[in-house]
Amino acid sequence: MGIPVTSQMINILASLMLLIAFAMLSQRRIISLINLFAWQGAVLVASTLIVAGTTGQEHLFYSALITLVLKVILLPWILHRLIRRLNVKWDVETLINIPTTMLAGLLLVIVAFNLALPISEMASTVTRSTLGIAMACVLLSFLMMITRSKAVPQVIGFLSMENGLFFAATSATYGMPMVVELGIALDVLVGTLIFAIFFFQIRQTFDSLDLKHMEKLKE
Amino acid sequence: MSQAGPLPIGIILGVIVFWLGIALVGLAAQRRFRLVSQVLFPLGGAGALVLAGAAFAALGQAPASLVLPLGLPDLPFHLRLDALSAFFLVLLGGTSFAISIFSAGYFRQAEGTPPGLLCLQYHMFLASMAGVLLADDAYLFMVAWETMALSSYFLVTTNHRIPEIRWAGFLYLLIAHVGAIAILLCFGAMQGFQGDYTFAAMRQAHLSGFWASVTFLLALFGFGAKAGLLPVHVWLPEAHPAAPSPVSAMMSGVMLKTAVYGLLRVTFDLLDTQLWWWGVLALGLGLITALYGVMFAAVQADMKRLLAYSSVENIGIIVAGVGLAIVFRAYGMNTLSALAMTAALYHCLNHAFFKSLLFLATGHVLHATGERNLGKLGGLIHRMPWVAIIALVGTLAIASLPPLNGFVSEWLLLQAFLFSPDLPNPYLHMLIPSAAGALVLAAALAGYVMVKFYGVIFLGRPREDKLAQAHDAGNWEKAGLLWLAAGCLLLGIFPVYVIAQLDFVTVDLIGRALGDTAGKTGWLFLTPVAPERASYSPLLFLVVIAVGVGFTYWMVRMFYHGRLRRGDPWDCGYPAQTPRMQDTAEGFGQPIRQIFEPFFVIERELPTPFDGAPRYRMTTRDRLWHWVYLPVARLAERMTSLVAVLQQGRIHVYLMYSFGTLLLLLLFAR
DSSP: OOSOHHHHHHHHHHHHHHHHHHHHHHOOBHHHHHHHHHHHHHHHHHHHHHHHHHHTOHHHHHHHHHHIIIIIIIHHHHHHHHHHHHTOOOBOOBSSOHHHHHHHHHHHHHHHHHHHHHHHHHOOSTTGGGHHHHHHHHHHHHHHHHHBOBHHHHHHHHHHHHHHHHHHHHHHHSSOOHHHHHHHHHHHHHHHHHHHHHHHHHHHHHSSOBGGGGGGGOO | OBOOOSHHHHHHHHHHHHHHHHHHHHHHTTTOHHIIIIIIHHHHHHHHHHHHHHHHHHTTBOOEEEEEEEEETTEEEEEEEOHHHHHHHHHHHHHHHHHHHHHHHHOOTTSSSOHHHHHHHHHHHHHHHHHHHHBOBHHHHHHHHHHHHHHHHHHHGGGTTSHHHHHHHHHHHHHHHHHHHHHHHHHHHHTTTSOOOBHHHHHHOOOOHHHHHHHHHHHHHHHHHHHTOTTSOTHHHHHHHHSOHHHHHHIIIIIHHHHHHHHHIIIIIIOSOOOHHHHHHHHHHHHHHHHHHHHHHHTOOBHHHHHHHHHHHHHHHHHHHHHHHHHHHHTTOHHHHHHHHHHHHHHHHHHHHHHHHHHHHHHHHHHHHOOOBGGGOOOHHHHOHHHHHHHHHHHHHHTTOTTSHHHHHHHHHHHHHHTGGGSSOHHHHHHHHHHHHHHHHHHHHHHHHHHHHHHHHHSSOOSSGGGGGOOOOOHHHHHHHHHHHHHHHHHHHOHHHHHHHHHHHHHHHTSOOSHHHHTTTOSSOBOSSOTTTOOBOHHHHHHHHHHHHHHHHHHHHHHHTTOOOOOOTTOTTOSSOOGGGSOOHHHHHHHHHHHTGGGEEEEEEOOOTTOSSOOOEEEEEEHHIIIIIHHHHHHHHHHHHHHHTTOOSOHHHHHHHHHHHHHHHHHHOO
16 A cells, blocks of 8 residues: 555545635635635644644644634634625626636646645655645635635635645644744734724725725825 | 043033933923923023033044944944044034024914924934934934934924925925935945945945045035035025024034035045045036025025025035045145145034024014015114124125135135145146136125125115014024124134134044144234235234224214214115115126026016006026926836836736736746
C-alpha cells in the first residue's frame, strides 16, 4: 500500500475543499453561498483534526476548535442574520457569466498546482500534496470577489480566502504559531462585524448594495 | 577660546523645552485671551532673550555637543553648538524677543485662529527654528526643518477663511516641500554612501568633485527655495502679506536666515572643498535676485508685498556675499573670503532687525487703519508719531544710510568686491566688477523703494477720512519696536565690536579673522583691510549729522523766529488741492516701471475721459510665473492624468489590480 490512510483522507478532504470553492464560484443564491461557506469551514475542521491526530501537534486541536466555533457556527450565523436584517433575497449577480468564470477558475487551478510543485517537493509534511489545492482555493476566492457585483458575496469571498490561507498553512507547515492564528481569527471576526456595519451605511447612502453606485465616489 | 562648557547648550535646550511648554499651555488655555497675550507671549520673549544671551556666551567657546536619547531607536538626536549656530541663535533670540513682546499687544480676539492655538504654533515655530540651528545630524535637521515649515504654514493661514490666504499658504507649503526634498537629497549625496547621517560623519567624508557639486547645487536649490532665491521666490510676496505682521516679521527676519545658515553649514562646514564656479553661480543668482526683488518692490502698491519683495532683494545680497566668499575661498584667499563672509553674516543680522521692525510697523498701521493699500494711507506721522519715528529708523537702515546698520554690511560687501582684481582668473576680473555695479544699483533702488514706502504711508496728507481715527502703538508694541530700533542703531554705530564677535564664526569656517585689521586703529574707525585703503567711522558720521542738523535748526530758529507758517504738505502753491492729488505709490514707481518694462507683465485699465466714475487699475505680475511655474504645473497635471486612468472607481477593477499583482509575483518572483 503506497499511501497511508490518513494521507488519503486528507487528500479527499482537500479535493472537497476545491469542489466547494468551485461550487461557491458557480452559486447563484446567496443563502446557499453562506451554507457552502459553512461547509467549507467544516471540511477545514475535519482536515485539521486529522493532521493534528496524525502528527500529534497539540496546538492544531485548539485551532480546529477555533475554526469550528468561528467559521462553522458564528460567522455563518452572523451572515444569515445580516441577510435577514438587510432583507436581501436577490440572487447573486455576476459581472462575468458563470461558465466563463468556471473556465478562468480551471486555469487558476492549473497555475496554482504548477506554482506549488517545487514547494511541495521540498516539504516533508504528510500534507504536502494539498498545497496546490490550498493555493487554488485562495485564488478562486479572489476570483469570486472580483466577479461578484454585490457587497455581501464579496465579503464571503474574502472570508473563504482566509479559509484557503489557513488550509495552506496547515498543509505546508502544520499550522501557524498559535498567536498568529488567534490574531487572524480575531481579525476575521472583527472584519465581518465592520463589514456588516458598512453594509448598512452603504445601503443608507446609495439605497442599494450594488457596488457600481460607489463608482461616483472617485474624483 | 575658553574651555568647552556644557552650560550654554544646556540653557538653550532648556529654552526650547520652555517654549514647547508655553505652546502646550497655550493649547490648554485656548480661549483665555488675556492669559495668552499678556503672560504667555512675554514669557516666550523672555525665553528668547535668555537664548540669545546663552548663545552669545557660546560664541567664543569651543563647540559643545550633546546626544539626546530621543527620536527613533538607534537613531538619537545629535546637537552641537558651534560659533555658526551660536551666531544664528543670537539672531533668533534677539529678534524674536522683540517680536514676542510686540505680539503681546498685537493679536486680537476673534481674528481667525484662536489666540491659544496661535500661541502654540508661534512657539512651535520658535522651538523648531532653534532645533534647526542646533541639529548635528540630518535626521534631527529634517525633523526640525519640516516642523518649522508646517508651523509657519499654519501661522500664515491664520485668517484661513479668506481664499487668497489659503492659496498663498498652499503655494508656500508646496515650495517649502520641493525645497525640503532637495535638502534631503543633498544630505543623501553628502553622506558619501556610508549610511551615517550625522554631520560629524559628513565632515569626515571626502566627496569627489562631481558629488560635491551635486550636493552644493541641491543645497543651493533647497535652501534657496526657503530663502526666496530666484526662481523659487514667488511664495514670499504671497505668504508675507497673508500672514499676521509678527509672523511676517518672524518669517522674513529669522526664518529666511535659517536657510542662509543651512547653505553656509553645508558649503563651508560639511563639504571639505569649494569649487570656484559654485561661488560664481551663487553670486550671479544672488545679484539677479537682488535686482529682481528691488524692481518689483518699486512697483508694489501693497505695503507688505513691497516689504516681501525687499526681503527677496536682501536675501539676494546675502547670497551674493556668500558666493563671493566661496570664490575667494576656492582660490585660497582666506582673508578676503572672511571679509565677504563677515559682510554676509552682518547683513543677515541687520536684515533681521530692520525688516522685522518694518513688518511690525506695517502691522501696527494695518491694525490702526485697516488698510494695506498704499493708495489709501498717508499723513500718519501726525496720528502715530511713535511708530512713524521708529519706522523712520528702520527705513533709513534698510536704505543703507550711515550711520545705521544697513550701510555697514553693504559697505563691507563692496569692499570685498573691490578686491576681486586680485583673483587669478581673468574672466572673474572682468565679471565681478560689473557685479559690484549691479549691487550698487540694487542698493540705490532699495533707497528709492524706501522713500516711496515711508513717504506714502507717513508723510503728506491722509488720503482717506478714516485715517483720522488712527491711534498710536500700545506699550507692548512700543517696547518691541524700540528694541529693534535700538538694535539697528547700535549695530550701525559699533561695527568694530560686532565684527570682533563675527570673527569667531569666520575663524571656525575659514580660519581667518578680520579682528586684527578691522579694529587696528581702535574702536572708532572700521578698517576692514588696511587703514590706508578704506576706513569708516559711524560715530563720527552721527556726530556730524547731529551737529549739522542741530546747527541748521538753530540758525533757522534764529533768523525766521516767529515767522513760522504751517501749510499742507506737498501743497506746491496750488490753491485748490485735495489729498487725492498727491503723488501716489503707483506714480512714484512709474519711472522704474517704464525703465524695466520688459520684466513685468502689466495689466492696466485706463478710464476714458467721458467716464463719470473713473477708475484706474493696474496690476504688475511676474513673468517667471508664465515661464517656469505654469509649464511645470501643466506637466505635472498631464503626468498625473496618465496615472489617474488607474482610478476607475470600481472595486472590481481595484481587486483585479491586487489579483494581477499577486499572480505576477507568484509567477515571476518564486
